[in-house]
Amino acid sequence: MRKRQGILIISDGLGDRPIKALGGLTPLEYANTPNLDRLAREGCTGNVYPIAPGIPVGTDVGHMEIFGCDSNKYYPGRGPLEALSGGIEIREGDVAFRGNFGTIDEEYTVIDRRAGRIQDGTRELAEALSGMKLKDGTTVLVKELTQHRVAVVLRGKELSAAIVPTDVGTANEGAKLVIPCPEDPACKEAAKTAENLWEFTLNAMEILKNHPVNQERVRNGLLPANVIITRGPGQLSTIPSTARQLGIRALCIAGDITVGGIARLVGFDYYVQDSFTGGFNTDIMGKARKAVDSIKEGYDWVIVHIKGTDLAGHDNQPLEKVRIIEEIDGMAGYIMDHISGEQCYIAFTADHSTPCEARDHTGDGVPTIIWGGDVRRDKTEKAGETFFMEGALQNLKARDIFTIQMDLMGFTKKRGA
Amino acid sequence: MRKRQGILIISDGLGDRPIKALGGLTPLEYANTPNLDRLAREGCTGNVYPIAPGIPVGTDVGHMEIFGCDSNKYYPGRGPLEALSGGIEIREGDVAFRGNFGTIDEEYTVIDRRAGRIQDGTRELAEALSGMKLKDGTTVLVKELTQHRVAVVLRGKELSAAIVPTDVGTANEGAKLVIPCPEDPACKEAAKTAENLWEFTLNAMEILKNHPVNQERVRNGLLPANVIITRGPGQLSTIPSTARQLGIRALCIAGDITVGGIARLVGFDYYVQDSFTGGFNTDIMGKARKAVDSIKEGYDWVIVHIKGTDLAGHDNQPLEKVRIIEEIDGMAGYIMDHISGEQCYIAFTADHSTPCEARDHTGDGVPTIIWGGDVRRDKTEKAGETFFMEGALQNLKARDIFTIQMDLMGFTKKRGA
Structure with a gap:
């Protein structure tokens, strides 16, 4: 089978619902998008479910599916993903947590789950903790992430992620830190892991209390980051390499390190540079180039x-x-100007919907286009959730869109003969 | 439930993509198809995936699904299918291979995997080998297929298909014949099967060498068919009889013996006559009658x-x-003229797409119609991949179409009461 190439543009959380302030249009429908409109007019379109109708997903699960990986089978939990995105090379058997630097009082009451949204000094605090040895020989790796966030990894023998960690949850600030316990009291590995996590938490409190970063914060009237609060325990399952399975060489360009972490997890290369921020101000045209x-x-x-x-x-x-969608439209235009649709397909999708009025991820389908020389065209004339409802890809799933792209590119294997 | 009848027309590999030479239309869209257009206008339509979006399938797997059989569960491998299509009644426990008559030299180097594309005399050669008894009591059945192709079945006790057979592969002509071995050296059944296959191969070489057919070929300057090269080992899993499960009496009319073999596998009768060739020149109106x-x-x-x-x-x-599609349109017209849509549904589909420019099977959906007196009509006006994107059956799967037909015909069973 002849091989071709593909570019996939992912607009995170793109999907939306009709918004009154936009005259009942979605942001994608309201935006001026001549290039996305051309992709839609000349390609095939639809609203596509990340996993299944009405099921909202996180960025991590959404991207696993877009990258052709069954999240239901292989999603390792948020802890390992945060650790990976922070650059910790986690191994089989490690138990990883996502966590926050927080503030507690002497009776372990959680004053602030984010230590006054600490930004500076978290690297020094993490370094002061990372490498800690626990009594049973388990090592703890700690790595600061963005803002108050941190990844914690327990590396030792016979550990289990089936434990209740220390976080009290957003709704319970003012409660005492949870003392970790196994989900099933009969599970020795989980009991041991819970003890390890508590030992680490207490040790960390001792070290953080007197750390210069915290002394400085207290002097400045800021809340000290005197505890690490953990949640989202998980172990890395053996995730199959999409890249190796299909024999493709793929690259993910993203400012968001979670997305980069997922890409690496399935065997793709990951590229980021300082101007690719994962924020409002990212260098979109740099990414296009x-x-x-x-x-x-x-x-x-x-x-x-x-x-x-x-x-x-x-x-x-x-x-x-709307403004960012119009920037993405410019990116799509640049890409269309600089590649040949005969040799390289262009696809456009999202990992999930984040409708403005919902202010959170929802299970709506996400607007999706596949474009290129010999793609079957549907009758869609314009980019937008409403228009895509009559598209050929309507109601398919993210992993279907992955497979369709791979099939167009000539990387699928025939079943039977 | 009142019972009705149904006719299903299968146009193998029909699905296609926009083709520049046809003004950006697919062959089905370009063809003049008044009868298929009428079926589309009066019926319901869609592009249907053989298994799943983007997954290409072979003719065998495609037809299993069209016939209502889960290929993922029951696909037995190509060897048993070829043996069946050749008329060998394979049994549980048999290991079947597809093979070629080939030409090797005295050092077992494969000179030609197809013995100069031998056509005549393969029946005599197969008959000279079939029934061979091996040392451990295993019997070998050999049956010629079209051209240089042949089916080989090992029938004995405790055999396994998990072996590497003798074929060097298309890319490796000039290499020595592979000496069969078990995939897992620890598997006794596989080791024994590999030995049996090698014993058969050597015995067959002795017999073929001096066979009159080969003496004649050598005299005429043709390559002798002095070896059988085997590939695609498989055992028949217990495939459920669709016919028995639903209580239908079904007939498959096809020149292609693979399709006929699959039909028999699921309990359908199979009809072929000399004028039904499975080629470009088949007797389409004979099939219609x-x-x-x-x-x-x-x-x-x-x-x-x-x-x-x-x-x-x-x-x-x-x-x-396009020409063949127009012939099929004539067939559809004949059938519509000679049956009543009140009593007999007509459906039209394909086992997979073989887009001209891809020159191979792809995972695109295949154009599909169901027509008959009380079928719900969608708004499609004309036959074609593009038009069917808005049809009611869009993005369903081949087995869904089977079930919908059986339900219309009154052969499905209610779940619950």
Whole structure:
């Protein structure tokens, strides 16, 4: 089978619902998008479910599915993903948590789950804790993430992620830290892991209390980061390499390190540079140029991720979402100008919907386009959730869209003969 | 439930993509098809996936699904299918291979995997080998298929298909014959089967060497068919009889013996006559008459298969594909003229897409119609992949279409009460 290439543009959280302030249109429908409209007119379209109708997903699960990986089978939990995105090379058997630097009082009451939204000094605090040895020989790895966030990994023998960790949850600030316990008291590995986590938590409190970063914060009237609060325990299952299974060389270009972490997990290369921020102000045209260059270098599949549409959804800023969509449209135009549709398909999708008025992820289908020389065209004339309801891809799932792209590119294997 | 009858027309490899030489239309869209257009206008339509979006399938797997059988569960491998299509009644425990008559030199180097594309005399050669007894009591059945192809079945105790057979593969002509071995050296059944296959191969070489057919070939300057090269080992899993499960009497009319073999596997009768060739020049109107006659005889479901559209796709001959589609349209017209839509549904589908420009099977959906007195009509006006994207059956799967037909015909069973 003849091989071709593909570029996939992912607009995070793109999907939306009719918004009164936009005259009953969605941001994608309201935006001026000549290039996305052309992709829609000349390609096939639909609203596509990340997993199944009405099921909302996180960025991590959404991207696993877009990358052709069955999240139901292989999703390792948020802890391992955060650890991976923080650059910790987690191994089989490790138990990883996501966590926050927080503030507690002497009776372990949680004063603030985010230590006054601490930004500076978390690297020093994490370094002061990372490498800690526990009594049974388990090692603890700690790595700061963005803002108050942190990844914690227990590396030792016979550990289990089936435990209740220390976090009290957002709704329960003012409660005491949870003392970890196994989900099933009969599970020795989980009991041991819970003890390890508590030992680490207490040790960390001792070290953090007197750390210069915290002394400085207290002097400045800020809440000290005197505890690490953990949640989302998980172990890495053996995730199959999509890249190896299909024999594709793929690159993911993204400012968002969670997306980059997922890409690496399924065997794709990951590219980020300082100007690719994963924020509102990312260097969209820089990403477009990198995508085109990577196709010319010979990558089979290049993924470009833009986070801003999701952030605008969470913040209920429809016009900001419109603005970012128009920037993405410019990116699509640049890409179309610099590649040949005969040799390289272009697809456009989202990992989930983040409707502005919902301010959170929902289970709506996400607007999706596949475009290229010999793609069967449907009758859609314009980009938008409403228009795509009559498209050929309507009601398919993210993993179907992955497979369809791979089939167009010539990387699927025939069943039977 | 009142029972009705059904005719299903299968145009092998029909699905295609927009083709520049046809003004951006697919062959089905380009062809003049008044009868298929009428079926589409009065029936319900869609593009239907053989298994799942983007997954290409072979003719065998595609037809298993069209016939209501879960290929993922029951696909037995190509060897048993070839043996069945050749008329060998394979049994539980048999290990079947597909094979070629080939030419090797005295050092077992494969000179030609197809013995100069031998056509004549293969029946005599197969008969000289079939029934061979091996040392451990295993019997070998050999049956010639079309051209240089042959089916080989090992019938004995405790055999396994998990072996590496003798074929060097198309890319490796000039290499030595592979000496069979078990995939897992620890598997005794596989080790024994590998030994049996090698014993058969050596014995067959002795017999073929001096066979009059080969003496004649050598005299005429042709390559002798002095070896049988085997591949695709498989054992028959217990495939459920669709016919028995639903209580239908079904007939498959096809020139292609693989399709006929699959039909028999699921409990359908199979009809072929010399003029039904499975090639470009098959007797399409003869098949149409046979289909109508069989409905009048009382068959519940009659399947008519035409291979030419697939062959034209593999050969990248869009206009030939158009010509065959127009012949199929004539067949559809004949059938509509000779049956009553009140008593007999007509459906039209394909086992997979073979887009001309891809020259191979792809995972695109296949154009599908169901027509008959009380079928719910969608708004489709004309036959074609693009038009069917808005049809009611869009994005369903082949087995769904089977079940919908059986339900219309009154052969499904209610779940619950």
